[in-house]
Amino acid sequence: MSATTPALGHALDISTTRPTPFSRLVRVELRKSYDTRASFWLLMVIGLIVLATEVIVLIVTTVNDESIQFGDFIGAAAFMTSFLLPVLGIMLVTSEWGQRTAMVTFALEPRRPRVIAAKAVVGVLLTLATVVVAIVLGLVCNLVYGAIQGDADWTFGWAGFFAFIVNQTFAMLGGFALAALLLNTAGAIVVFFIYKWVLPILIGIGAALMAWFDKLAPWIDFLSAQNELYDWPLTGDQWAHLVVSGFIWLVIPIVIGVWRILRAEVK
Amino acid sequence: MSTTAPGLGHALDISSTSPTPFSRLVRVELRKTWDTRAGLWLLISTAVVTALVMVIQLAVVVANDLQVSYNDFLTSTNFSIGLLLPVIGILLLTSEWSQRTAMVTFSLEPRRPHVIAAKFVVGIGLAVVAVIIALVLATICNALYGALSGDTVVWDQSAEQTAYFVLLQVIGMLTGFAFAALLLNSPAAIVLYMVYSFVLPGLFGLGAALIGWFEKIQPWIDFNDAQTGLFDGNGMSGDDWAHFAVSGFIWLVVPLGIGIARVLRAEVK
């Protein structure tokens, strides 16, 4: 019977089709990060907040005639973007779930880990773009400060620069990891802010009260482990703290989250 | 012709239909807070986190032989219901938009202010329930503390302080509600709330320290700061209440007003 023995022409000839290259996935995911009103404004708000922060710092220091360094401008901007970059990381993942576009995305690229990896790469690229914007605006602000005050201080160590990039990237990836774990925008944002603002307080209280917890705290406190990066170079202990706490807060949620996404029935 | 002049039978007889009573709307809105998996888990985790924080606090103080009072246990709710009630307030409103159920809700009750008011009442109700749970848990923990540590148990919660505590939690819930009404978008409202409650106080403090004139206006615009008297045990002076009213107007009434105007005018999609 013909139905049971299909002719050769019935088989799908896939020999000439190349698999979707990773670079193309990254470009598509990058496009998704600004092609809706919500995602576009998130990026705009990040840029505007960097601008507003540095300009306010410029105005306040100039008016009060206080001294400031190049690095301070960028530090102020970094403080503000450290709230929004994680949100960006979260939205990169959850917008695909909340809007059910995952069905289309995974139908076009069934190799799901590559889609997730492409999203992570986009997150890192956007973080670096934020860093560049912060540095360029900081440069301009410091020039203006120098022009008004007569003298600009260009102190901005490489250690600070390096730590700044790593901090911002980890902040974004922290959001990304939580989003992959929870696959829910509201949940991921709440947990992220608790992790960022409440947990350090609790760790501080615990460490002050209990000696054993004081010893344990550096190994689980990823935020303070990252702050050590500003005092480059790190000691062996500090490296160990960074690796262990980073494993807890970045690697574990991402692994569980990716495992979940791979197994999930996409609805 | 009969088609142009409909008889009495053709008109919709609405004389015997009573409008949807407000109490029914409130009951329906209350049900909506727990009838989805996400909603149910948010409520459950709020209660569980409240209990967990207090139990950890109890374990720590007993293990380290520290002196605590009833009020200290209650203060730990800053890390539980203090954080999650505003999120409940936000989702009360935004879940209706992100899931597009507003279309159904507003077609069954076109008097939109009634629906919003019902959600508002549900929010306050949940805040009160959360407070009761917190008070009960704190009572249990304090009693256990006395039993386990052998120290004298201090019950230092006056009626006034309890009223303050209720007010504090209701305001937390309503701030979330107001931000949600303003933005009608869960992620944006949650981020705004978190920035408002964690980042803004630091910036206000910094501004006040650096700029002379800002220090003078800061108490009038810093709603977080204005609520300090409600939980620090010092009570609220007349000045405090004035600061509370003015900053509360800025952070609660204004966004709520703008938000409600927006909801009433919005095309529901």
Next chain:
Amino acid sequence: MITVEGLTRKYGTFTAVDDVSFVCQPGRVTGFLGPNGAGKTTTMRIMVGLTAPTAGRVTIGGHLYQDIPNPGRHVGVLLDASAQHAGRTGREILELGARTMGLDGSRVDEMLELVSLTPGEAKRRLRNYSLGMKQRLGIAHALLGDPSVLILDEPANGLDPAGIRWMRGLLKGYAERGGTVLLSSHLLNEVELIADEMILIGHGKIVAQGDKKSLLAGAKGSGTTFVTALDNQVLAEALQAKGFVVAGAGDGLRVETEPVEVGRTAAEKAIVLTDLRAADGGLEDLFLELTSDTQREGMA
């Protein structure tokens, strides 16, 4: 061509798809029919790797979907036209698909034109689309990569009559050029007009399959006749005398035999007939009959 072999999907104790096997041939439109919740969508989701099967497998042109490189170029999929970001414009949605597949941007314009979405409509955001417009956009998305296999879940949903006719022509032409089309529907009339091959599913199980003629041949309706005579009473008595089962049906009679027997009887008795036809209940009766235990509305 699509080959489904022993496909089963269980959710706890509930079996959504129960040992389903069938083949969709190239050059033919295969209709996948069943009442709401019969397992059509689950089967299609398994086909494209969005749901994992509990047992069995689906191959498309001899490959598992996951093994097809750049699958959008080979298999066009439309599962849920609403499963798109509400904030994207129709054009942007196609643009993303085209870029993922590595296609030229001009392909987007071609597809928009094919599904008759005007440039103005393409600029609108999906949340402002009507169901029919979403459906057209979804069909455009499925056709973007010029695939040789189409998997469409309820593609006619929300389309106006002109739109349904347009889609029918589109899919017929597509199959005539050698494409494989699988489309699901709960609307029989629609599938009857377009499908060369039909698969009926109820409660997760296949209850019948084949082309329209072979399906109807096996249906219960065959061998029954509707007849109306000037004097029904006399005709009924004559037929009963020959041993046929007769029942009243509307203005006429329903007789459990072939029309030729009824005509012969009428001729013998010189009874004037005003209507005589085989009681061909059509697909609808067959469908309701085969899926009666799975229908939500109890069969009378």
